[in-house]
Amino acid sequence: xxxxxxxxxxxxxxxxxxxxLVAAGSAQALEWNLPPAATKIAEDVHSLHxxxxxxxxxxxxxxxxxxxxxxxxxxxxxxxxxxNFHENTTVEIIWTVIPLLILVVIAWPAxxxxxxxxxxxxxELTIKATGYQWKWGYDYLKGEGEGISFVSQLKTPRDQxxxxxxxxxxxxxxxxxxxxxxxxxxxxxxxxxxxVIHSWGLQAFAVKQDAIPGFIRDAHFRADKIGVxxxxxxELCGKEHGFMPIVVRVVSAEDYTKWxxxxxxxxxxxxxxxxxxxxxxxxxxxxxxxxxSNCVACHQATGKGAPPxxxxxxGSKVVAGPKADQIALVLNGKTGTxxxxxxxxxNDTEIAAAITFTRNSWGNKTGEAIQPxxxxxxxx
Amino acid sequence: xxxxxxxxxxxKGGDHHDDHHHxxxxxxxxxxxxxxxxxxxxxxxxxxxxxxxxxxxALVIRAELFSPxxxxxxxxxFNQMTTMHGLIMVFGAIMPAFVGFANWLIPxxxxxxxxxxxxxxxxxxxxxxxxxxxxxxxxxVPGGAPGVGWTMYAPLTVQMGMGMxxxxxxxxxLGMSSIMGxxxxxxxxxxxxxxxxxxxxMPLFCWTWLITAYLLIASMPVLAGxxxxxxxxxxxxxxxxxxxxxxxxxxxxxxxxxFGHPEVYIIILPAFGVVSQILPAFSRKPLFGYASMVYAxxxxxxxxxxxxAHHMYTVGMPVTGQLFFMYATxxxxxxxxxxxxxWLATMWRGSLTxxxxxxxxxxFLFLFTMGGFSGLxxxxxxxxxxxxxxxxxxxxxxxxxxxxALFTAFGGVYFWFPKWTxxxxxxxxxxxxxxxxxxxxxxxxxxxHFSGLAGMPRRIPDYPLIFETWNKISSIGAFGFGLSxxxxxxxxxxxxxSGEKAADKQWEGADSLExxxxxxxxxxxxxxxxxxxx
Numbered sequence: 024x025x026x027x028x029x030x031x032x033x034x035x036x037x038x039x040x041x042x043x044l045v046a047a048g049s050a051q052a053l054e055w056n057l058p059p060a061a062t063k064i065a066e067d068v069h070s071l072h073x074x075x076x077x078x079x080x081x082x083x084x085x086x087x088x089x090x091x092x093x094x095x096x097x098x099x100x101x102x103x104x105x106x107n108f109h110e111n112t113t114v115e116i117i118w119t120v121i122p123l124l125i126l127v128v129i130a131w132p133a134x135x136x137x138x139x140x141x142x143x144x145x146x147e148l149t150i151k152a153t154g155y156q157w158k159w160g161y162d163y164l165k166g167e168g169e170g171i172s173f174v175s176q177l178k179t180p181r182d183q184x185x186x187x188x189x190x191x192x193x194x195x196x197x198x199x200x201x202x203x204x205x206x207x208x209x210x211x212x213x214x215x216x217x218x219v220i221h222s223w224g225l226q227a228f229a230v231k232q233d234a235i236p237g238f239i240r241d242a243h244f245r246a247d248k249i250g251v252x253x254x255x256x257x258e259l260c261g262k263e264h265g266f267m268p269i270v271v272r273v274v275s276a277e278d279y280t281k282w283x284x285x286x287x288x289x290x291x292x293x294x295x296x297x298x299x300x301x302x303x304x305x306x307x308x309x310x311x312x313x314x315x316s317n318c319v320a321c322h323q324a325t326g327k328g329a330p331p332x333x334x335x336x337x338g339s340k341v342v343a344g345p346k347a348d349q350i351a352l353v354l355n356g357k358t359g360t361x362x363x364x365x366x367x368x369x370n371d372t373e374i375a376a377a378i379t380f381t382r383n384s385w386g387n388k389t390g391e392a393i394q395p396x397x398x399x400x401x402x403x
Numbered sequence: 404x405x406x407x408x409x410x411x412x413x414x415k416g417g418d419h420h421d422d423h424h425h426x427x428x429x430x431x432x433x434x435x436x437x438x439x440x441x442x443x444x445x446x447x448x449x450x451x452x453x454x455x456x457x458x459x460x461a462l463v464i465r466a467e468l469f470s471p472x473x474x475x476x477x478x479x480x481f482n483q484m485t486t487m488h489g490l491i492m493v494f495g496a497i498m499p500a501f502v503g504f505a506n507w508l509i510p511x512x513x514x515x516x517x518x519x520x521x522x523x524x525x526x527x528x529x530x531x532x533x534x535x536x537x538x539x540x541x542x543x544v545p546g547g548a549p550g551v552g553w554t555m556y557a558p559l560t561v562q563m564g565m566g567m568x569x570x571x572x573x574x575x576x577l578g579m580s581s582i583m584g585x586x587x588x589x590x591x592x593x594x595x596x597x598x599x600x601x602x603x604x605m606p607l608f609c610w611t612w613l614i615t616a617y618l619l620i621a622s623m624p625v626l627a628g629x630x631x632x633x634x635x636x637x638x639x640x641x642x643x644x645x646x647x648x649x650x651x652x653x654x655x656x657x658x659x660x661x662f663g664h665p666e667v668y669i670i671i672l673p674a675f676g677v678v679s680q681i682l683p684a685f686s687r688k689p690l691f692g693y694a695s696m697v698y699a700x701x702x703x704x705x706x707x708x709x710x711x712a713h714h715m716y717t718v719g720m721p722v723t724g725q726l727f728f729m730y731a732t733x734x735x736x737x738x739x740x741x742x743x744x745x746w747l748a749t750m751w752r753g754s755l756t757x758x759x760x761x762x763x764x765x766x767f768l769f770l771f772t773m774g775g776f777s778g779l780x781x782x783x784x785x786x787x788x789x790x791x792x793x794x795x796x797x798x799x800x801x802x803x804x805x806x807x808a809l810f811t812a813f814g815g816v817y818f819w820f821p822k823w824t825x826x827x828x829x830x831x832x833x834x835x836x837x838x839x840x841x842x843x844x845x846x847x848x849x850x851x852h853f854s855g856l857a858g859m860p861r862r863i864p865d866y867p868l869i870f871e872t873w874n875k876i877s878s879i880g881a882f883g884f885g886l887s888x889x890x891x892x893x894x895x896x897x898x899x900x901s902g903e904k905a906a907d908k909q910w911e912g913a914d915s916l917e918x919x920x921x922x923x924x925x926x927x928x929x930x931x932x933x934x935x936x937x
Contacts, residue, residue, distance in 0.1 A: 053853075053872055053873075054853075054854075054857035054869045054870070055853035055856065055857060055873075056853075056856050056857065057789055057856050057857070057858075058857065058858060065789075067785075068785045068786055068788075068789060071783065071785060071786055072780065072786050072789070075779065075780055075783065075786070076780070079776045079779065079780070082776070083772075083776065086743065086747070086772060087769065087772075089747050089751070090747055090750070090765075090768065090769070093747065093750045093751050093752075093753075093755070094750075094755065094757075094765070097686075097750065097751065097752055097753050097754065097755050098754070098755045098756070098757075099687070099754040099755060099756045100756070103752075103753075103754050103755070104754055105686065105687040105688045105752070105753045105754040105912075106688060106751075106752040106753070107688065107689070108691070108752075109688070109689040109690065109691050109692070109693065109749075110691070110692060110693075110694075111692075114748070115692050115695050115741070115744075115745075118740065118741060118744045119737060119740075119741050122736055122737050122740040122741075123737055126733045126734070126736060126737070129733070129783070130730065130733070133729065133783040133784070133785060133786075134726060134729075136783075136784075136785030136786075137722060137725050137726055137729065137784045137785050138722060139785075140784075140785050140788065141721075141722040141725065183472070184472055184473055184865060185472065185473060186472045186473075186474065190471060190472065190868060192868075193867070194471065194867055194868050195471075195865060195866065195867045196867045214719075218558075219558050219559040219562070220556060220558070220559070220652055222717060222792065224792075224858075224860070226789055226858045229785070229788060229789055230788075231717045231788045231789070231791055231792075232717060232719060233717050233718045233719060235646075235652055235653060235718070235719075236558065236646055236647075236652060237645075237646020237647060237651075237652070238646060238651070238652075238653070240718070240719030241719070242719075253867075254858065255860060256860070257717075257791065257792040257793070257860045258556075258717075258792060259482070259551065259552045259556070259559065259862045260559065261482075261550070261559060261562065262477075262478040262479045262482060262550065263478060264478075264482075264860075264862060264863060265478065265860070265862075265863030265864055265865050265866065266478075266865070329477075329479070331545040331546050331564060332479065332546050332562075332564060358561075359561055359562065359637070360562060361562050
């Protein structure tokens with residue numbers, strides 16, 4: 024007996040040692056529970072989780088109390104003689120009914136939570152979240168800020184991912200354009216996708232809704248605390264699945280109004296005139312930026328791609344070929360591959376610039392400047 | 404009954420009153436064998452080989468996840484690893500392992516000479532190496548293996564290279580093998596029982612396999628349909644799962660999980676059967692509540708067909724759908740709890756000893772119940788939405804798959820090894836194998852509950868810094884667990900080459916026919932004249 028305890032203690036000491044060693048080696052505090060709730064529904068869900076865990080702990084103690092008592096008391100080495108019972112209808116009925124009753128008790132709060140989570144009526148702001156490989160597009164459809172539209176993607180530099188630079192505090196959970204919403208307002212999120220299934224997940228709001236190409240689904244939240252909340256795509260969507268975070272900034276009503284005004288002004292200033300003619304250098308410079316945020320994940324900064332799934336652009340027949348073909352390919356994408364239809368995501372000037380960049384970079388030297396008007400004329 | 408047996412005896416042509424096989428020797432013996440024991444052994448070895456391959460993939464995953472950032476593999480290859488690890492472990496390792504047990508044990512336990520369709524049995528097995536090769540070959544074709552997850556959700560599958568097609572064909576072959584194996588098991592159990600061996604006298608292992616075989620026959624064709632539709636969407640212009648052509652990507656998920664949920668019971672029910680043989684043997688006391696065990700197994704099987712959408716709470720079902728699947732799912736806890744109580748009552752006031760098989764059975768009982776608890780948490784739709792596709796789910800299904808099915812398979816091998824080979828394994832090393840597996844399993848997977856709650860999505864090659872500690876612990880545990888399995892191989896090889904002779908009834912409390920009526924090792928043809936069961 025004593026021998027056994029000593030051995031057992033040794034095992035626990037070993038496990039604890041490994042644990043302490045590893046815990047000391049990492050800089051961050053341990054996160055071991057659901058992140059703090061920022062909505063009423065998330066709070067309810069967290070209490071439901073705690074409630075179920077309490078029930079489980081009670082069952083755990085009861086069931087394993089019996090098991091370990093039996094393991095210690097009814098051993099042959101202690102001379103315990105086996106009984107010979109093998110049936111007892113009363114007992115069997117009792118232990119079928121008890122779990123059933125426990126389930127009924129859990130069912131009530133569980134049902135309430137589902138109904139609350141599913142009620143997307145009477146929202147004050149409606150935003151469409153579109154999943155792309157591998158970024159999120161947001162369109163403010165209804166409510167204050169209607170008409171605002173932007174793309175939100177990972178801001179963490181590639182160097183940090185590849186270990187060439189120190190990782191920042193919000194590594195992989197930072198984006199260039201955050202989704203901004205007002206505090207205390209019911210926000211309805213419509214989800215859809217352009218290519219494959221993604222999922223818009225943010226635990227602080229208890230929202231996780233798949234974004235399905237060709238369909239619109241919805242979820243909602245009413246954030247009651249100002250702050251920044253971080254989540255990400257939670258449905259495998261291809262190679263950069265781990266690199267399309269979601270960041271929501273909840274601000275006061277006044278700050279929200281200010282942000283909306285600023286966005287609208289920015290949009291007006293940014294609007295490119297598709298009839299303007301640019302020089303080759305202007306297009307290349309703009310194109311490099313567009314390429315870096317839209318194309319580089321697959322086709323790589325070197326233009327070498329990652330064949331065969333992601334073909335190289337350097338020396339590509341399409342890039343060296345007729346410009347109309349390349350424009351059409353970028354506008355409409357290529358079915359059956361990860362090549363998206365960028366016509367829906369980028370404006371004519373951006374597409375013209377990106378194509379000009381690819382046709383005049385690395386080994387490609389066509390010397391052609393593609394003008395926005397050419398792209399515009401090829402849009403279907 | 405006896406007519407069937409006679410015909411079968413004549414069909415095999417001639418005398419086999421001894422222990423030796425007839426026909427080819429050497430390699431061709433294994434290629435042409437129709438003997439249930441040979442085929443059972445091949446299933447088990449094949450499954451162990453695939454377990455090693457799938458295990459190496461798991462270690463690649465854990466090595467990459469040891470630290471944040473991309474170090475060892477690129478994201479595409481990482482996705483291929485998670486996909487193939489899942490497919491190989493489910494279809495290549497766990498399922499064939501239990502078919503191996505079925506082949507070895509069902510004829511012996513019901514008093515039959517062999518399986519009903521001996522030649523089909525050979526074919527069921529020999530399809531597997533080809534299917535396994537297709538899966539592995541997919542790494543070497545342009546585009547590599549599919550990186551879509553073992554669930555193969557559309558429309559991501561449309562973007563994959565030729566490896567996807569190889570995988571689809573492999574799934575077809577695996578399905579054919581399973582269906583043939585199941586037909587064989589059902590026919591054997593229903594027609595070839597010895598006189599007096601009524602259904603309600605069969606060892607529980609036979610019952611769980613009878614029910615599992617029906618589940619396989621009902622669900623494998625559904626999977627075949629799903630992957631065939633994927634194949635035609637990929638190559639022949641159909642739009643089953645393509646919204647632009649009038650299809651629906653979510654339809655794939657419904658079809659897949661209509662197969663996928665019964666599938667998890669296909670994996671766990673035979674494990675229940677094995678545990679129900681081991682626990683009474685080492686408690687020296689009959690199984691408590693035999694009849695209710697049979698009914699509970701059947702209820703679990705039936706319920707398994709009406710809960711599939713609990714894997715899909717986040718696709719956006721109507722509230723009534725969400726509620727229906729939540730209630731149906733929680734109901735599964737009732738028969739499952741009854742089984743656990745029955746096992747506890749079997750041990751209660753027994754005379755327990757703790758040889759390796761018993762340790763694995765107790766490990767199963769403890770950890771499977773933990774997996775059941777996390778299953779209860781996940782069954783609640785509102786909570787599941789917080790945990791869906793996070794490491795909490797990964798922890799949950801490894802508790803039921805590894806500690807549930809795999810631990811039981813280990814326990815079963817140790818339990819029947821003396822009967823199969825006539826030799827004993829090294830008990831001390833066996834216990835080491837158990838304790839190392841037990842400890843490293845928990846180091847690997849228990850912490851994943853925490854990273855899952857904190858929000859770490861599954862199937863990502865790189866992660867935010869808050870998850871680092873849990874991933875480091877998990878990776879250390881995984882390497883320990885993986886290395887511990889080499890000890891298992893060593894134990895088996897050592898026992899085969901120099902194990903001590905085992906007794907005919909090696910375990911004092913074992914009471915099924917293979918222990919009471921057959922010597923160790925069991926003769927090549929178990930029962931040429933059926934025993935009479937009273």
